[in-house]
Every structure is written in C-alpha cells, then in structure tokens.
Amino acid sequence: MSTIDHSTLDLAGLIAFVRVAELGSFVRASESLDLSKAAVSKQVAALERRLGARLLQRTTRQLSLTEAGQTYLRHAQTALAAARAAQDAVADTQTVPRGRLRVTAPMSFGLLHVAPWVGGFLNAYPQIDLDLQFDDRTRDIVHEGLDVALRIATQLDTSSLVARRVAGTRVLLCAAPSYLEGHGRPTHPNQLHAHPCLHFSMTPLGRAWEFRRGEETVRLALTTRLEANSSIALRAAAVNGAGLVRIPEFAVANDLESGRLEVVLPDWKFADLGIYAVMARRVYVPAKVRVFLDYLGGAWKRTPDWRGGGLSANT
CATH class of the missing domain: 3.40.190.290 (D-Maltodextrin-Binding Protein; domain 2)
Known part of the structure; x- marks a missing residue:
C-alpha cells in the first residue's frame, strides 16, 4: 500500500483550485480570495505539478474541469468543509462570535429584508466578516462551504441538512x-x-x-x-x-x-410561505451562525407585516 507524502500537500493551492472551480473564473476567484489573478494561477499550476495531473482545461473562452479535476474537487470540497467545521468548533469555545460567515439568500428577499440589517449586525459583532451572496439558485451549501442558506418555500424537501424556520409570509x-x-x-x-x-x-x-x-x-x-x-x-x-x-x-x-x-x-x-435557515448538520453550531440567525429573526419580528423593506417605493 502506498503512503501519502504529507510534505506535498498544498493547502493554498487546494483553496485556490476550489474557488476557481466553483466560480468558473480565475478573475472572480482572485477577487474572492483578495489575491492577484497571477497569484491564483500560480498556486493552481503548482498544485497540478505536485499532483502530476491536469485539473483544469483552459482555453481563451472557456474554463472546464478535467476528469481528474472533477474527482479532486469533490474530495477538496469535503476536506475544506471538515477544516471549517474544526475551526468553528474551536472558535465556538470563545465568548465572542468571530470569523467569516458565508450566507446565501434569494435575490429579492435578500435585497429587501436582509441587506438593510447587515450594517447593524456588523456593528454589533465587529469580529465577524460577512460574505453575503444573493442568488435564487438552490446552492449546495456543503460543497460550496456556505454557513447558512435562507430559503423560501411552502415546505422544504427532506434532506440531510438542518432547517430552522425563522419567519413566514403570506x-x-x-x-x-x-x-x-x-x-x-x-x-x-x-x-x-x-x-x-x-x-x-x-x-x-x-x-x-x-x-x-x-x-x-x-x-x-x-x-x-x-x-x-x-x-x-x-x-x-x-x-x-x-x-x-x-x-x-x-x-x-x-x-x-x-x-x-x-x-x-x-x-x-x-x-403561505415559510422562510427557513438551512445549515449543514454538525455537532457544533458556530456562535457566528447563532447570532446571525437570532439577529435577523429578531429584526423580522420587529417589522410588522414586512413593512420597512430596504428598497424605496420608486425602485
């Protein structure tokens, strides 16, 4: 049985590759990681050399995963999710919620009833950095490393995820x-x-x-x-x-x-529709997730009949 040479593990390259694969672009990945496009490309190329396999097929117009890239992406996403869970478990022992919180919400609802409360939330929890993505697609929160997905439905499909009903609307x-x-x-x-x-x-x-x-x-x-x-x-x-x-x-x-x-x-x-916060099933619910849900849930309860949305009447 072959052994793994842990000296060849490249965490930076793994993170860069996953972000490029998920976003479909070196430019968007570099913006997300706050790195230059050249730095991200260099990290992915170094990872491919260490693995001895081509992960991405690049042309002037298209970026796609090779068969090896598809296999590596599945395992890399799982590894990053586990690493985030381990980090959350440690961070949760602290009294102050902290860390990067990745949240997705439906576009219209997010603009009207999530975005207006973000400033107050960040002021209340200065050690939390918020990555907020408005998207009407049903995102794979485990593979994409999302902490919370807000979903609106009459009822949610049964799955391995955890759903908490935080509000409702007619x-x-x-x-x-x-x-x-x-x-x-x-x-x-x-x-x-x-x-x-x-x-x-x-x-x-x-x-x-x-x-x-x-x-x-x-x-x-x-x-x-x-x-x-x-x-x-x-x-x-x-x-x-x-x-x-x-x-x-x-x-x-x-x-x-x-x-x-x-x-x-x-x-x-x-x-009627329920508004649900959907999360991956895990032993520890990070403090940053708990305070986010409590904050928004409290804000919505204080908004009678959903008045007070963030967009003006003339939008």
Missing part, C-alpha cells in the same frame, strides 16, 4: 388601483383568464395558481402576460398597472400600506 394577489379601475375587479379566480397575470417564473408549481376559500379549491393554469425571476421586477410592473401579480407580502407590504397596490380577491388564499 402570498397575495395584488394590482394597482388604476389598473382595477380601468379593467374591473375580479370577484372569483375563474375571472382571471380575462386579466393579464404577472408570474414569478421560478416557482415549483409552474404557471398554475391555486386558490383556497374554506373547503373550496380552485386551480388555474394561466397564460401569463409577464414572467420574471424577480419579485422586485414583478412588483414594479404591477405598481405601474401592468396587471395582477401573485407575490409574497414581504415584497409589497409598503405598497399596500401606501395604496400603490391593493389586495385582489381577499377572501381567497394562497398557501
């Missing part, structure tokens, strides 16, 4: 008063076929909208006038009279309060 059907005055106010979901509907394209239900009133359920497959992968974009279109929008309350609470939008079919309900 889903509403809304329109601008000017639109309703010009096109009429529907009194039943079946009348929506006569109206332009604005639809969030990343919902798992597709274009079907399901309404409930008591024991009655109506499910509509709609032809939508506008689809977008951003609640902020849909909200702006609705405020400007483009049609009826099915949208989380957190995105339109200020507009409802001001009268720029109003709720349509108030007796009919959509399924």
